[in-house]
Amino acid sequence: MSPGRAALLAGLSLLLALPLRAQAEDVDRDVVALSKFExxxxxxxxxxxxxxxxxxxxxDTPRSVTVFDASRLREQDIQTGGDLLFWVPGLNTNGAVQESYHFYARGYRMxxxxxxxxxxxxxxxxxxxSPNLFGVEQVSILKGPAGLLYGATSSPGGMINLVSKKPRDVASTTIETRVRTFGGGEVPLADRWSNEVELDTTGPVTADARLRYRALASLERSALAAESPADDNQFYRLAFSYKLDAAGRFDLTPSYEWTREDRAQRAPTISPASSRTTADGRTDYTFADVNSRSVNLVAGGRVDTNRTWGADLAANLTSVWKANVGFRYIDRDYVNDAYALNTATLRQTNAADPRAWVVSRRHSRAANTYRTTSFDASTTYEFRPAAWAKSLLQLGVNGRRNLNTTASSGNGADQSPVNIYTGVAAAPLVANAPALVPGNRTDTFTANAYAQSQTEFFGRTVLTLGFGTARDRSRTTTPAGVVTEPPDRKSSLTPNVALLHRLTKNLSVYASYSTSYSLPDSTYEDVTGRTGAFDPIEGENYEVxxxxxxWDELVAASLSVFDTELNGVLVQSQVNELNPNGNRFYxxxxNGRKARGVEAEFTVSPIKAWDTTFTYAYIDAFDRGSTAALPDTPAEMTPRHAVSAYSRYAITQGRFEGLSFRAGVIWQSERWAASRTPTAPDPLLLESFHRIDAGLGYVYRGWRFALSIENITNEYYLLAGSTGVAFSPVNPRSYALRVSRTW
Incomplete structure (x- = not known):
């Protein structure tokens, strides 16, 4: 540990005993019958x-935060987590928004x-x-590291928290139906119909409202892939909240969720004339000969079944002492039975016919289980040691045990060549995957403990300080019963510090230093042959x-300038460079990734029923380089500039009262599809793009009608694509109609 780090931690330890800022009053968000125009x-x-x-x-939060509430998710027809990434400054998708759970935050792959x-x-x-947003009340996006409170993570870019809908005191029931279809370019209108029905009901069970409930259900058929079965998804959640005492000081919320996602296999888009390798010197591509999005080249799919049991206890032990305890047990089964493309088999069967390109498919199967048990407990204590200071001390601990098993078949022999333009196959697909072979069983446990304080001076300046530590252990069991249990891994103390000053009641400025960390493999050897000698890989973030x-919220704005870097990266020695044990070492x-930039978000509301939100992000992210040949390589999937604008106007009186109009636009500058490496120095350079969305809404006596049109101009561009055989294009124009009734 550096002397500067040690001094900082010592200072934090002392300051944790100082007066701390009182916890802010909870904002009353228990409105179920939403106002007409949020x-x-x-x-x-x-x-x-x-x-x-x-x-x-x-x-009063000294970090860059973006918040989406349920009304905006519904209004923009945002169905999955990937759908909202374009509207968040500093974030970007990893590819097709419905498919990928990965996202990029400030240039880091999360x-x-x-x-x-x-x-x-x-x-x-x-x-x-990409996670479905069914039953989500709010999405909170934190930019920058979150290691102090949430534990180890591999990258310091950010975190997305999906806040579930909770039971409410006021009774309300909403039934909603939604239909969607594509219609643009080579995809004809009314192609691939999707439909969904949702139920959301909540309210008191007992007359005194000490016991409340919330039940949610969704049945969804989503046709995203061409000429293939629609995804069949089911989501159910039931939660109760019970005030254990008449005063409501203890509130217990148990919950249960069951979901089943049956998804068709997705296929990449292929361009035979584009670069098909990553070492041919080309960074361009062409749309002149891509296969149509109206043709399906794959088959089969996967089924994910998820069961989540949980409970949360909020306790107001005294007027100044509070505690929160949470528990989750997630039981997830994943079964894959798919026929995917083997793009290495792409070939032209007739040299005289430019549309005689075929590719073979191969069958594979997998069956994995994921069992995750988590807990999170924290307590806060508030006190006032002086008239000019008030204080809050927070102590917390969280942990997670993952128990995973795997089984896979490997790939069957290549079969059934299919024309990439017509979808005509040379022979029917047949099941030829080998038998499932059990894989390893892994059992890991991680725990994170932290202390944090906030000190408010003279009602203006807020100092936030904290540090945490973590421990990790793992055990791997092979199918033959061989157990491997490396030494436990542990982190050094990780500090955070932030200073916020309220210039006025509605204007604040801040500066913060925050960290993330990941624990290195304890079996890695260093140059002397020692194991367990490496410090955690650390992300550091400086932000103002x-x-x-x-003007009475005429303008709501936020601006952040940040500098984030990943340090202590483990780099393996060359093949011929060995330590005294005769092994390659680390x-x-x-020399890890570094990102710096600006994020801005502001909303202008010139009149009550007209809001326009603008976002802008400038990100300069690059790998500092493990080799001298490729220093300062730009980060993948990170545009230098990204802009979005979303505006909604509602008519609040007169003959057309209840009618609303909205429009949105996103634009991103060019970005690299992958980071350059010595063996692949020429990834595709994806061109800049824009997308325009629009919609109409109408509210009348508990009824809601909304029409959404995405990609109005039917622009064709790539969201991702490492080579010409792995394109991920944007969806064609789509239309979605929602109808709901609330009482």
């Missing part, structure tokens, strides 16, 4: 508990555990599709910003 954009007075695990307003549900990981696992709600180097 505001859009991240409002500084909105409450968020993700960034600091404290119920704090966005205005992993499944960076999607949280009520602060818990495990609902999204490796290989998942401002937040404001001006060096720990500060």
């Amino acid at each position: 505001v859009v954009g991240t409002r500084p007075q909105a409450s968020d508990a993700t960034a600091l695990k404290l119920s704090t307003t966005v205005l 992993v499944p555990n960076d999607w949280r549900v009520d602060g818990f990981a495990g609902r999204v696992v490796g290989g998942s599709y 910003g401002a937040k404001a709600a001006l 060096r720990q180097m500060d």
Whole structure:
């Protein structure tokens, strides 16, 4: 540990005993019967508990935060987590928005555990599709590291927390139906109909409302892939909240969720004339000969079944002492039975026919289980040691046990060549995957403990300080019963510090230093042959910003400037460079990814029923390079500039009262499909693109009608694509109609 880090941690330890800021009053968000026209954009007075695990307003949070509420998710017809990434400054998708659980935050590729549900990981696992937003009340997006409160993570870019709908005191029931179809370019109108029916009901069970309930259900058939069975998805959730005492100081919320997602296999789009290797010197591509999005080249699919049991206890032990305890058990089964393309078999059967390209398919199967048990407990204590200071001390611990098993078949022999333009196959597909072979069983446990404080001085300046530590252990059992249990891994103390100053009641400025960490494999050897000698790989983030709600919220704005870097990256020695044990070894180097940039979001509301939100992100992200040949390589899937604008106007009186209009546009500059490496120095350079969306809405006596049109101009561009045999194009124009009734 560096002397500067040690001094900082010592200072934090002392300051944790100082007066701390009182926890902000909870914002009353228990409105079930939503007003006719809700505001859009991240409002500084909105409450968020993700960034600091404290119920704090966005205005008083010394980090970059974007908040989406349920009304905007519904209004823009945002169905999956990937759909909303374009509208968040600093974030970007990893590919087709319905398919990929990966996302990029500030230039860093984030992993499944960076999607949280009520602060818990495990609902999204490796290989998942983008998470469905069924039953989500709010989406809170934190930019920058979250290692202090949430534990180890591989990248410091950010975290997305999906806040579930909770039982309410006021009775309300909503039934909603939705239909969607594509219609643009080579995809004819009324192609691939999707439909969905949802039920959301909540209210008191007892007359005194001490016991409340919330039940949600959704049946969805989503036709995304051409000429293939629609995805058949089911979602059910039941939750109760019970005030254990008449005063309501203890509130217990048990819940159960069951989901089944039956998804068809997706196929990449192929362009035979485009670059098909990553070492041919080409970074361009062409749309002149891509296969049509109206043709299906694959078959089969996968089924994910998820069962989640949970409970949350909120306790007001005294007027100044509070505690929260949460538990989740997630039982997930994944079964894959798919016929995927083997793009290496792409060939032209007739040299004289430019549309005589065929590709073979291969059958594979897998069956995995994921069992995740998590807990999260924290307590806060408030006190006032002086008239000019008030304080809040927070202590917390969280942990997660993952028990995973795998079984796979490998690939069957290539078969059934299919023309990529017509979809005509040379022979029917046959099941030829080998038998399933059990894989390893892995059992891991991670725990994270932290202490955090907030100190408010003179009602203006807020100092936030904290540090945490983590421990990790794992055990692997092979099918033959051989057990491998490496030494436990542990982190050094990880500090966070932030300073926020309220220039006025509605204008604040802040500066923060935050960290993330990942624990290195304890079996890795260093140059001397030692194991367990490496420090955690650490992400560090420096950020300054401002937040404001001006002129009676005529303008709501936030601005952040950040510098994030990944240090202590483990780099393996060359094949001929061995340590005294005769093994290749690792060096720990500060040569990981670095990102710096600006994020801005502001909403203008010139009149009550007209809101327009603008976002802008400038990100300069690059790999500092493990080799001298490729220094400062630009980060993949990260545009230098990204802009979005979303505007909604509603008529609030007169003959057309209840009618609303909305429009949105996104634009991104060019971005690299992958990072350059010595063996693949020429990934595709994806061109800049824009997309225009629009919609109409109407509200009348509990009825809601909404028409959404996405990609109005039917632009054709790539969301991702490593080579010409792995394109991921945008969806064609689509139309969605929602009808709901609330009483």
